[in-house]
Amino acid sequence: MSDLPLIGLLHLLMGTLAVISGAGALAAAKGLRLHRIAGNLFFGAMLLLIASGLYFSVTRSILFTFFLSVMAFHLLSSGWVTVMRREGKTGRFELANCLFILLAGAAALGLGLTETIRGAPLQDDVPSAAFFILAALAVLFGAQDVAVIRRGGCTGKHRIARHLWRMCLSLFIAVTIFFLGNNDVLPEVLRTPFFLTAPIVAVPALMVFWLVRVTFTNWYRTPSR
Numbered sequence: 001m002s003d004l005p006l007i008g009l010l011h012l013l014m015g016t017l018a019v020i021s022g023a024g025a026l027a028a029a030k031g032l033r034l035h036r037i038a039g040n041l042f043f044g045a046m047l048l049l050i051a052s053g054l055y056f057s058v059t060r061s062i063l064f065t066f067f068l069s070v071m072a073f074h075l076l077s078s079g080w081v082t083v084m085r086r087e088g089k090t091g092r093f094e095l096a097n098c099l100f101i102l103l104a105g106a107a108a109l110g111l112g113l114t115e116t117i118r119g120a121p122l123q124d125d126v127p128s129a130a131f132f133i134l135a136a137l138a139v140l141f142g143a144q145d146v147a148v149i150r151r152g153g154c155t156g157k158h159r160i161a162r163h164l165w166r167m168c169l170s171l172f173i174a175v176t177i178f179f180l181g182n183n184d185v186l187p188e189v190l191r192t193p194f195f196l197t198a199p200i201v202a203v204p205a206l207m208v209f210w211l212v213r214v215t216f217t218n219w220y221r222t223p224s225r
Contacts, residue, residue, distance in 0.1 A: 017045040079166030098145035105138025168207035
């Protein structure tokens with residue numbers, strides 16, 4: 001641990017805090033004080049984790065993780081704003097964030113086409129298909145943003161579901177990069193297959209559980225909110 005550079009130590013600490021606080025926010029009763037505290041910690045930790053992840057991507061010239069970090073920021077910020085706004089409201093931030101992810105998607109598409117034309121990866125042996133997938137996801141997220149903006153915001157269970165899956169996907173991207181891409185900042189004793197894969201599997205599993213509960217049951221209307 002003492003051999004880690006400061007940015008690496010920050011990345012490790014924020015990754016750990018994001019996983020713990022994210023798990024706490026998922027486990028706690030939604031809308032109550034514990035959920036809000038865990039959610040606030042998660043949001044702050046994720047911002048710093050994404051920032052340090054972008055730093056590693058830029059300094060190591062890893063384009064793929066750079067775009068993943070950008071996507072994680074879009075999902076995190078849009079998911080956060082969804083519950084900070086009153087129901088049925090949108091603003092300039094939603095429009096700017098929508099344009100941001102669509103531009104990122106266009107850039108990823110451009111890189112994919114560049115690799116295809118060249119007939120060889122630009123770097124790190126990342127195939128053009130990977131950038132095409134990122135571009136498609138960016139368009140999907142941007143299109144969903146456009147639909148929300150045109151409707152004038154989200155209400156009811158749809159608002160909770162949007163907040164939930166966007167925050168969870170941002171966490172999923174971050175933990176995947178953290179545990180598989182930047183695990184060199186972890187102590188060697190923790191670099192076991194189980195420790196490195198368990199959080200990556202747990203996040204989408206919990207996301208699906210809560211999406212089903214929010215969307216297909218009356219849980220969202222219960223006093224436990």
